[in-house]
Amino acid sequence: MSGAFLFPQTPTGRSSLIPPPPWHYSGEMITVEYRTDPNRVAELLPEGATLTAEDPGAVALIWADWQSTGDDFEEVLDPVRGQYKECFAVIRCEWRGETWSRCPFIWVDKDFALVRGYHQGYPKKLGDIWMTRPITVGRAGPRLEEGGRFGATLSANGRRVAEARLTLTHRVDSPGFVNAHPMLHNRYWPAIESDGSASMDELVTMRGYDGEIADVWAGDAELQLFEMPFEELSLLEPQEMIGGYYHRVGVSWKGGTTLESH
Amino acid sequence: MSGAFLFPQTPTGRSSLIPPPPWHYSGEMITVEYRTDPNRVAELLPEGATLTAEDPGAVALIWADWQSTGDDFEEVLDPVRGQYKECFAVIRCEWRGETWSRCPFIWVDKDFALVRGYHQGYPKKLGDIWMTRPITVGRAGPRLEEGGRFGATLSANGRRVAEARLTLTHRVDSPGFVNAHPMLHNRYWPAIESDGSASMDELVTMRGYDGEIADVWAGDAELQLFEMPFEELSLLEPQEMIGGYYHRVGVSWKGGTTLESH
Amino acid sequence: MSGAFLFPQTPTGRSSLIPPPPWHYSGEMITVEYRTDPNRVAELLPEGATLTAEDPGAVALIWADWQSTGDDFEEVLDPVRGQYKECFAVIRCEWRGETWSRCPFIWVDKDFALVRGYHQGYPKKLGDIWMTRPITVGRAGPRLEEGGRFGATLSANGRRVAEARLTLTHRVDSPGFVNAHPMLHNRYWPAIESDGSASMDELVTMRGYDGEIADVWAGDAELQLFEMPFEELSLLEPQEMIGGYYHRVGVSWKGGTTLESH
Amino acid sequence: MSGAFLFPQTPTGRSSLIPPPPWHYSGEMITVEYRTDPNRVAELLPEGATLTAEDPGAVALIWADWQSTGDDFEEVLDPVRGQYKECFAVIRCEWRGETWSRCPFIWVDKDFALVRGYHQGYPKKLGDIWMTRPITVGRAGPRLEEGGRFGATLSANGRRVAEARLTLTHRVDSPGFVNAHPMLHNRYWPAIESDGSASMDELVTMRGYDGEIADVWAGDAELQLFEMPFEELSLLEPQEMIGGYYHRVGVSWKGGTTLESH
16 A cells, blocks of 8 residues: 555555646636526535525536646646546535535546546536637637637537537636635545445535636627436526636646535 | 435436446456466555465456446436446455455446446546457357457556456356455545545445356466556566456445444 | 558558458347338438338338457457447338348447448448347346347437337347348549549448347337437438337358449 | 538438538647658558658658638537547658658547548548647646647557657747648548459549648657557657657648549
8 A cells, every 4th residue: 555645556656546736727718607596506505505695596607628737747748647628517605604616517528537526526427528729820710809709518428418609709807706716515425335324524615726817708608508317407507698708727726625524 | 405325416316426326237257367476466455454375466357348227227228327348456365364355456437437436445547448248149259168269458548558368268167266255445535635634544345245147167368467657557467377267247236334444 | 552451551451440351240239110201211312212112211220239350350359449339220222123221321439340331331420329238147237038128329429319218028030121131322432622523433232141140039119319410310200110129140241242333 | 312522411411421621720730750761651652652862761740639610610619520639640752753741640539530531532540649738827738938848649449559749949930841742642442342443542632721830849859659460650660850840730621633543
């Protein structure tokens, strides 16, 4: 056995699914913000948390195309182990007098991203995620300029879960307000007895450090969520669009804080 | 929030990555048993466990092609959600006067199988797994008869990790001895503080129930393990072959037992 | 350059995407036969062909899970290169006084199968194909017996294209009548000038040899086809179900016949 | 039947695997140029072509990450149908007194790219291709500046075929000289009789139009090619490195010219 950060445990630690933090991320995001029925948001909050007073039904659905790496930057040179795409929903809540962001649904396309998410409290599944990239030469994509058009899609198990389109209108300073607070996440694993008891049942918070954003554009967004037998993103059905955003982001992560442990 | 078995948590529980046990499995296995340096086995044991007195360097490398389902049998009708392939290594140890099997390395090709494994204590990663199936008509495969030839391969992140070949020789009653004991697994998640402390650090045991096997054949096996920068199956390098097996298996699983919690 | 059967051409021929025929196949099939609007069938026939007098709107939608190999049987031992799944539609027509089967739509999940299909005149695309397998031990699947239930699905580019369910009722001798004739296929590649002229424009026929079937069961089938922006299987919308079948099949293939070359 | 550009043929043409040209491409490339044994190059030339007098053993191995679209730009908004990655080798030759580029080996990761390549004469297979992207924010990748480090990998059927690393040194005007000429390609499909005769056997040439490049950097490159039973890129074994390049590229394509048809 070893001091590896995660399993599989070996004497060298080289097998660990993920290296020890800090982890570094650089990527691009397409964000769609909209309002859903606040009751749907309330049902996805942790015990004791309540809806925000202002804009309680606000949701952000975010697509991201990432490069990521541990602190030895090895994944940068073997990109199959560092690049991944994800799509995730963010809602907000009040808890102990503060406002938090929370991720109730999220899909990624690599195992290391899935498990890194479990460490951080994200309820990740595997999915197929695609998003248009801006270009600077040629004609096969949008420029970062007024009228630039982007598409973003999410599928799971061969079914389309979500589709968005974004048409850029103007530069802005910030890519939305829903994913802007410290995260309030549950970390939960049932006991192997599988009798309803838990081996780990925590409320945690986390956020990145050294965050940077660039090339932030706002635009007009369209969004479709599809009903499926085993995915429930469509619980957060759009009732009114707020807006859409493209931006680039860099951020690092080295740990979070356990708020409650049951 | 909800009484879902696992995340994502929703009021209906339908989003849960895995349904509550019992889980049912039916599949085919190709097993290669061999001896490695017992020191390599010892390094992969949990604290307090020791090598078995008899055949301490014995290893089983097992490929499996599964159908699996929860107790409502829904996955049987949507097979993308129930079929998966896996490849895993099994070693043995002594602990508290008993003999146990233990899985130090395992790869699967679906998210539900990955996470079901985390619940059971298997250190799963994603991989690409392929194994020959026996046939009864045509010429594109082996029959279950003397001379039938099978291949099995494992890749991870686009690199070949392991390759086996099996030529059937005769029917037998049992597909090897290494994977025959209750499992002794660690269940481990670091605290989100990422400071070396653990949120869950358990030693558990589990085994299936209602196990059935059929069509068990023994044969001559060849095995190659490849060195890779971030996979260490090759630590368990073959020094001497014991044998190879094909068999079909059905089993159910409803829970395990926590032996120690630190 | 070389005498390789197909590109890439090298002195050894080892790089060829597919080996020279004969090719051997062993697999399992789930077949759903139904009636659609005969006008939809007529629109998918080659020039000069007409609807069959009897049951002109009959369609078979067939899922298959294959092992395949060239004549040196190398793929049997490296199954990533021989196993594939497919889903294809079959219609019938009259041409020059005979009855033919014809495949207007087909999806597979490997490159060698795609290109082998182009050689034979199948208009293949990549897709994700899943189908339930019958079992003999355990509970995670159907037995080949009355009441055994199977599911089969097809997705392309992350969208569900088709879903079928089959409940076995009784043994039969033959798995349907639509896919029972010699195939009448077009082989077509435009000229690189891309001006509407063709470099290859053939009407061909082919069928396998040494065909064997086993374990043929009939049953009750349900089928759903979904509308998509860039797939048109739903043109062949079901109006009336004929029946469903499970069977095993073995067959070899060594060539076809060019009927017309324009 | 229809006037679709390619199969599957339907009245609407919507099912066609690829839309009619023009096709537009925007992407990023990592190029490694090196010298191999000129005899290995000679063996991969079309009949009648000879080695170039100058630098006859020069090879470019190129990774590309593309967005592509037909002339209605629909794929830009459904990026699963337009984005793909590829890795291809380029060599040069003399034929009829002119110098040509030629692609003997190429891998892509989508079906539309595979088949578009067949139309253009590229001998495409499916592969897994990964390449580092330059970043402008955060730490998870290289900047386009001196010392920026990139990795690029190619796998096929779960085996690593090639790996490259590039460290940027300085801006340049042009990303190498090997892939700079009109392409000289064979387009070849055997007759369905599979008797050694061909249905299409052409020598063609093509090149893009409206080509633009940007952000061209030169650097130091390392390259490893791995021996495999069914891939032969390693025939073009590196003997001496020439250099490496990163650049962005935009280009359109609307057709080529048939030089010979046998």
